[in-house]
Amino acid sequence: MPLSFLVRALAIGLLLHLYVGVRIVPTLAPWSVAQIVMIVWLVASYVLIPLGMLARRAKRDDASAIAWVGLLTMGLFSSLLVLCLLRDVVLVIALTVALVAHTAVPLLWRDLSGVAVPVLAIVFTVVGFVNARRRAAIKHVDVPIDNLPDALEGFRIVQISDIHVGPTIRQKYVDAIVDAVNKLQADVVAVTGDVVDGGVEQLSSHTRPLGRLTAAHGVYLVTGNHEYYSGAHAWVDEFRRIGLNVLLNEHVVIHHGGVPVVIAGVTDYSGGHFDPAHESDPQAALEGAPADAAVRLLLAHQPRSASAAASAGYTLQLSGHTHGGQFFPWNFFVRVQQPFTAGLNKVQSLWVYTSRGTGYWGPPKRLFAPSEITLIRLVRGATRPLGKQSDHSGTDPAVRRAA
Incomplete structure (x- = not known):
């Protein structure tokens, strides 16, 4: 990590912690012990957050514990900061x-709202922690395909994405995901990147359960941006060693009920910045594919590959990367970089499904963006409502189209 970046990050962190302290500590005046606790926690938070981020990459045995503490602290401070900002906006x-009304804002209301900020931050962090650490729920999505052959009606694709095996996500967590996926008896399993957050030497024992994934026509994986942060070439070799089919701007053709289906995969959208040979190219991944394939499926880590995928003639793109925002308010910022945050959408004639992710990154926290293992079924477009998705709730969210 460049020293200049670290200095800037520490300076910004200091200002944010001072802001929260100045705005919240005085409201705790009736409880002097609470003021002391808040000040001590803010000082500890300022130290622990950068330590936790640095410990994510460390190889020492005690680094995982430091990462746990630092990342939990980061999640709590994030909610504290956001709630503090919202309180000030309301004030x-x-x-x-x-x-305008020639009245005054009651001091009691200002003080109680200041007390509410740390209380709500703790509640949000505890709820977010429980949501993040429990195994992802199964989400059912039907994708309507025009002129879908009878043999492909109900074709089942299970997608997992953004597990982020690292200091707080280990073998037991991955084992639970693999067990749940295998019970779904998929025709194809798609792993759409950001599997890891660290090097092969550190994490290979924790990613090994992925070698147990099974599907009638195989398990396919594409790289995400975190694979490139963690040594993509070594991870590609490791994934192939444990039996996963890694697709690097290439495709395979499977036959289901005698009908050809193309399964293509591209390197991460940013892959070319790390290795020019890994420049993401949906068109190249389709070269040589049979023209009579009823379905052309593309695995692409980032949703913003969709424009090129639509031009190349794919039927369905499966992506991740966004985490659905992971926790409030970051869901509102995803659209600055990506065309979609989560769910089933359409770009021209291309369906794009964006997973909210099966694990989490950074703070073990998910709020209003639950993780998912996605069971996608292909259905005949003429006989099904468009974009039917369900979380066992019976509702059909509207399908959104890219502008």
Whole structure:
């Protein structure tokens, strides 16, 4: 990590911690012990968050414990900061209204709202932790395909994405995911990148359970940006060693009920920045594919591959990367970089499904963006409602199209 970046990060972190302290500590004045606890926690948070981030890559045995503490602290401070900002926005609005109405904002309301900020931050962090650490739920998605052959009606693809095996996600967590996937008896299993957050030497024993994944026509994997942060070439070799089919701008053709289906995969959208030979290319991945294939499936880690995939003539793209935002308010910022945050969408004639991810990155925290193991079924477009998705709730969210 460049020293200049570290200095800037520490400076920004200091300012944010001071902001929270100045805005919240005075509201705890009736409880002097609470003030002391808050000040001590803010000082500890400022130290622990960068230590936790640095420990994610360390090879020492005690690094995982340091990462756990630092990342939990990061999750709590994130909620504390957001709630503090929201409180100040509300106070500014209330003060403006009070000035216009020639009244005053009650001091009691200001103090109670200040106390509510750390209380709610703790609640959000605990709930988010439980959501992140439990095994991802099965999400059912039907994708309508025009002129789908009878043999492919109900074709089952199980997608997992963004597991982020690392300091807080280990073998037991991965084993539970693999067991759940295998029970679904998929025709194809798709692993759409960001499997790891660390090197092969550190994490190979924790990714080994992925070699147990089974499907009628195989298990296919593409690289995500975190594979490149962690040594993509070594990980590609490791994934292939344990029996996964890694697709690097290439495709395979399977036959289901005698009908050809193309399964293609591209390197991560940013792969070319790390290795020019890994420049992501949906068109190249389709070269030589049979023209009569009823379905052309593309595995691409980032949803923003969709424009090129639509032009290349794919039927369905499966992506991840966004985590659905993972926890509030980061879901609102995903669209700055990606065309979609989560769910089933369409770009021209291409269906794009974006998973919210099967694990999590950084803080063990998920809030309003639950993790998922996605069971995707291909159905005949003429006989099914468009974009039927369900979390066993019976609702059919509207399908969104890219502008």
